[in-house]
Amino acid sequence: MMSKREHGARRAWRIVAIAAILAIVGGAGYVWFGIKSLPPASAEELDATDRELFAELTEQYRAFAERPADLWTADYRYDTEPLILIRADSTRSSLWHYAYVINASNITDVSGMQKIDFPGNPLLSDVYATKTLGTASLEYWQPLAFTTTTLGDTPVLAMKYAPGELDGGDDKTQAVSTFALHEAFHINAQQAWDYDRGPEGDRIFDFPTDDAQMSLLRTEFRILDALTGQTDPSIVASRARDLLAIRAARYERWPALRVQDNTEAIEGTAVYLQRRMSDLTGGPIGILTNKAGASSTFTDVLAWVEEDPSRRELLERSLYYETGAQLGYALDVVAPDWKKQIEPPPAGERRTPHASLIAALGDPGSPTQAQIADIQARYP
Ligand SMILES: [Zn+2]
Numbered sequence: 040m041m042s043k044r045e046h047g048a049r050r051a052w053r054i055v056a057i058a059a060i061l062a063i064v065g066g067a068g069y070v071w072f073g074i075k076s077l078p079p080a081s082a083e084e085l086d087a088t089d090r091e092l093f094a095e096l097t098e099q100y101r102a103f104a105e106r107p108a109d110l111w112t113a114d115y116r117y118d119t120e121p122l123i124l125i126r127a128d129s130t131r132s133s134l135w136h137y138a139y140v141i142n143a144s145n146i147t148d149v150s151g152m153q154k155i156d157f158p159g160n161p162l163l164s165d166v167y168a169t170k171t172l173g174t175a176s177l178e179y180w181q182p183l184a185f186t187t188t189t190l191g192d193t194p195v196l197a198m199k200y201a202p203g204e205l206d207g208g209d210d211k212t213q214a215v216s217t218f219a220l221h222e223a224f225h226i227n228a229q230q231a232w233d234y235d236r237g238p239e240g241d242r243i244f245d246f247p248t249d250d251a252q253m254s255l256l257r258t259e260f261r262i263l264d265a266l267t268g269q270t271d272p273s274i275v276a277s278r279a280r281d282l283l284a285i286r287a288a289r290y291e292r293w294p295a296l297r298v299q300d301n302t303e304a305i306e307g308t309a310v311y312l313q314r315r316m317s318d319l320t321g322g323p324i325g326i327l328t329n330k331a332g333a334s335s336t337f338t339d340v341l342a343w344v345e346e347d348p349s350r351r352e353l354l355e356r357s358l359y360y361e362t363g364a365q366l367g368y369a370l371d372v373v374a375p376d377w378k379k380q381i382e383p384p385p386a387g388e389r390r391t392p393h394a395s396l397i398a399a400l401g402d403p404g405s406p407t408q409a410q411i412a413d414i415q416a417r418y419p
Pocket residue numbers: 221222225305306309
């Protein structure tokens with residue numbers, strides 16, 4: 040027999056349980072019908088943010104459709120690669136309204152999604168909007184979500200965007216379309232690249248900042264500046280040979296520096312792609328584009344790093360995004376098939392940009408002090 044008191048407790052629990060269930064159902068209903076909402080089905084009716092986003096994608100896709108080998112290789116067609124863009128009110132917010140699933144109808148079931156028509160724009164012929172991708176989209180509730188979602192067997196870049204944040208504010212490298220171009224390249228083109236996966240990694244710990252190292256590094260950065268804009272093969276070759284000799288001297292004395300090559304292979308190529316896209320479309324990304332949107336020289340940036348010990352961290356990894364991209368531009372002149380060489384065998388040779396330069400111009404071996412002094416005198 041249950042006492043009256045037990046009976047009352049049980050009843051109270053039942054009320055709590057029902058209230059909890061109602062709250063969950065109500066919350067889910069609010070999310071589904073209140074927060075979740077699909078955009079209009081036709082391009083002209085999209086809001087200004089989405090129209091701008093698709094205008095930027097169209098510009099990038101057109102460049103890839105027309106001149107893929109001027110960006111990366113003829114085989115890398117970003118304009119046909121899948122992409123997921125998640126619409127939020129702020130990228131720092133958890134809430135999201137819907138996701139665009141682009142170029143994915145051949146790898147996932149889009150029958151329950153809303154097709155968005157872009158009349159007269161064949162570059163956006165495969166765009167769908169959805170309120171959910173099932174469990175795959177649970178992580179889209181994270182603020183600042185940018186992640187990899189696997190559709191079928193294909194890893195796809197998924198990233199949040201929001202009104203007023205498309206252009207990255209002052210930091211043009213963080214503009215949504217530019218950032219997506221970079222991150223999608225890692226996912227779409229570099230799946231088989233293992234440059235940063237070895238035990239040595241891709242970060243230089245305890246970067247040496249003694250006089251000998253910094254003197255060589257200043258020369259290397261002056262040579263990188265002397266390569267800017269150069270398209271004459273003999274000039275590029277002679278300056279790049281000087282660079283190879285300086286770098287050989289650095290690596291010989293401080294072998295831990297060699298992992299710079301790994302960052303240049305993975306991140307340098309992704310930045311190279313951003314710079315090439317800017318070249319072709321009149322975009323804002325140049326050499327060492329900073330948070331104020333301005334380009335810089337390698338020499339100035341190194342001087343700025345040397346001013347303040349707390350900035351030396353940039354020498355561990357970040358700067359090689361930029362040196363790698365600059366080597367890519369030199370390789371375009373002296374070893375145009377470097378983008379094939381960087382692929383793992385059998386398609387390529389698994390050569391970093393640095394290794395491709397050596398293959399094209401010869402191994403400098405161990406330069407003597409006199410040779411180093413000669414080179415340093417050429418870049419005062
Ligand atoms: Zn990256």
